[in-house]
Amino acid sequence: MNRASLFRFMSVFVVVLSAAIIAPGTAAQAQGSGKASNPENLSESIGPLLSILSGNSETFAITAGIDVQIDDRIQHVDARLVRFDSESFDLQLTHSDYSLQIRRRANETAFALPHHKVVFTGAGKLVGDDQLAPGGMAARLIGSGSVVALYAPVILGGDPAVVSQVLTNLIDTEFDSSQNRWQFDDDFSMQFSNQNRNVAIQVDGEHSAVVKIETNLPAMSDVNDWPGYQMVSLERKEIERTLARGVRRAMEILLPSRQLTNPPEQNKTVEHGELRWQDGQRVVLLHGTPEEVGFAHGQLLNKEAQRCIDSVLYTFGTVNTIRNGTWFRNDLDQAYQRLAPFIPEDHQAETFAFAKAMELEPETAQAINVFPELFHCSGFALFGKATVDGKLLHGRVLDYMTTIGLQDSATTFIVSIDGKHGFANVGYAGFIGSVSGMNDQSISLGEMGGHGEGQWDGVPMATLMRRALEECSTLQEVQQLWETNPRTCEYYYVFADGKTNEAVGVMATPDLLKFVQPGEAHELLGEGIEDAVVLSAGGRLKTLRQRVQEKYGKVDVDVAKWLMSRPVAMSSNLHNVLFVPQDLIFYVANASHSEPAANRPYVKMDLEALLKSMPSPTLSP
Known part of the structure; x- marks a missing residue:
């Protein structure tokens, strides 16, 4: 089972x-x-x-x-x-x-x-x-x-x-x-x-x-x-x-009240942060130093983050302990000890500040933030001849256990750390790292999990993703970040740059790094498709490739959303994101308790406008 x-x-x-x-x-x-x-x-x-x-x-x-x-x-x-x-x-x-x-x-x-x-x-x-x-x-x-x-x-x-x-x-x-x-x-x-x-x-x-x-x-x-x-x-x-x-928490997930299925849309403002609701989705704007951002995160999303922690550490943790015969929290703490030397000090400072605002033991906040090492997904980038107007469209599907209730803490973060690029991070309350994001330099990223769980002597995947959003201005800089840092487990990525209409697929393990160029054939991905990078696995990959070829040259925003519909998205589909990095626009769909994200409405968000709405300098030069 x-x-x-x-x-x-x-x-x-x-x-x-x-x-x-x-x-x-x-x-x-x-x-x-x-x-x-x-x-x-x-x-x-x-x-x-x-x-x-x-x-x-x-x-x-x-x-x-x-x-x-x-x-x-x-x-x-x-x-x-x-x-x-x-x-x-x-x-x-x-x-x-x-x-x-x-x-x-x-x-x-x-x-x-x-x-x-x-x-x-x-x-x-x-x-x-x-x-x-x-x-x-x-x-x-x-x-x-x-x-x-x-x-x-x-x-x-x-x-x-x-x-x-x-x-x-x-x-x-x-x-x-x-x-x-x-x-x-x-x-x-x-x-x-x-x-x-x-x-x-x-x-x-x-x-x-x-x-x-x-x-x-x-x-x-x-x-x-x-x-x-x-x-x-x-x-x-x-x-x-x-x-x-x-x-x-299991009882909340299985028999949720309206408090979770239809949460009250109450805006909230604290120093260095703001919670807004946009068309039924939670959007949190954070700005300042890492410590200020982390503390505001904990203040704005206390209940949502606690439910996320309970889902991961206690509900999923109990299931994993029964399944494997080892105490899940011990496994997670051991993973963190191996990963910690590769996590930047400013990220650790942000995590500590978040824990302080939540009145948590720092170890709990640290443990929750290595959990994304278990995520699995699909993604694509299409541009040039593949799209209606040649504009790059980057789709990202996150498939991972809606059964543990992470959708209750789904949040789109708009973050501006002093001295770094502003970025959008489509994630979950309590998570510091990133699994889906785009920055103010038109760089967008999505990942897809592979094998190799336990190979944790490197930079956590979600930390590398977050660093790319904060630090990188070009596709080449993103690639260099992966080349020059030790990596964990096996992951596949799609990196895209809307400024230049470039995209690349990535296969990364601790020992191997391969970039798959648009149109390039790969033994795991099949024959190349011109002006396209298409990543998934099994039957989902076959369906996604067929859809891209069927709509080739006709792909616009609506068609791109359709590309991510079931069965390309699994029944465990937590969120879908469509990035239009050239325009700094993105569309987000989150799962509910009864439907995967692919069956839910997308909400359009404007990264540039959201960053400019913050009461501090945001767009980096």
Whole structure:
């Protein structure tokens, strides 16, 4: 099972187990005209399960067999949760490809991965919300960005009569007395048996669970009894913070509220920065020294950056730990230690200032900024005979795991660092580096990830991209930057210069650097196309090449956007950008929770006008 599928599966499990009586999607569909089918009977049916979900039951044991349709096939997981008291519980999840166990006691926590025979352990007292103490856990795991938060006060109140009345008033509800089965709207049902201790749940016709409340509590196991396992000691707060924040963010991603799907468009200004909304997209203007820019970044995008950090370090981090058997944050910290010597001091100063504004440990801000080393994408540059008026058009497709919710922090940055070129950086709150950008010298850049993850003794890809935007005035200077700096992993790039109508494709590894000129054939890219650089992989490359050849000589802005549509863009398409560097114009489309970027509207932005709107000198000479 790949990382995206594993994430989706675990997210569904979290919702089924933690919010089983709230039908996914019902908040958006509730019209207040439901059919009240004996709320007293519903109250009796849900009483035992609600007592567990609300935390009213001090002790309980519950098992679940869950079937979820992922990647066109049914995935099955078995689960068991035992609560011993307000501080202690055991949780076990078993799937054919992975498994996990958590043993939590008052002073110790163990997080075990049976498939890998490794267990992460930590000890000590914990305080605050980022912990797994079962007392009040449900309230701590429901973030404000999840639609579940709307119903949490009712559910956590634990009164079956109130819950049943709310459900029957808000949702079309039908009761089949012969089967003791409740149907909520058309996509959610619950069938009760064994004196309401067994519940069969169906969601959307694709996901199901059979939940059983056990009558006998098993004995409590020793938290450190893991024969044959490799024991890895971590700070307990790191273990529980990762799992708590990871689950909370997963619920926001899977069941987002309007706070995320339709965020309030509130402009904001701080010293050295401004947040604007342009046609539904977040645009942040930053200017000044690196420290001033970093601090303003953290002030303007505090919530968005925190959600981005939670998505990467905790939700994705938990999934990656389960998948690989190594602690993700340790892997990321080790990567940063190898990359840090190659990161410029001014970038590090900006990161520290961002962390200060966010009230974060600097190490957290550093770790989040090496995550783009995992991105994958497509891109093209067309000009001369390939376009309607000969003007260079540079398309850039970023495909990377919309399932982890990075779209919630999508931001176009307009940045002017004192003494450097002003530039546009299409990215995400909390990221200092660049994966898509254009500067005031008509230089535009996009990257495409390859292989070689772990080859990190060089300048991070996103740092090199950012440096090119800040430092380079010509295509030759960009190429020289890559030639004269140690590189990481395997990446492919499209570099373009609107001043000269030049573009080049790039293959870069730590040991190899090759520039692919327009029209040049390449073993990985096929025969050359005159006045074109076309980069992608597999079937996406074939489709992109066919589209370019089909529209050759007729490509304008609208056609160029079409070139980046599905299936050239993957279902995980986070953002698309079309640069028109000669005019310093660019168009941005960001993914939503339900659609990839390629299916979303593009917003036109004028880099020169945005830079000139800042209260300081911006356009470099």
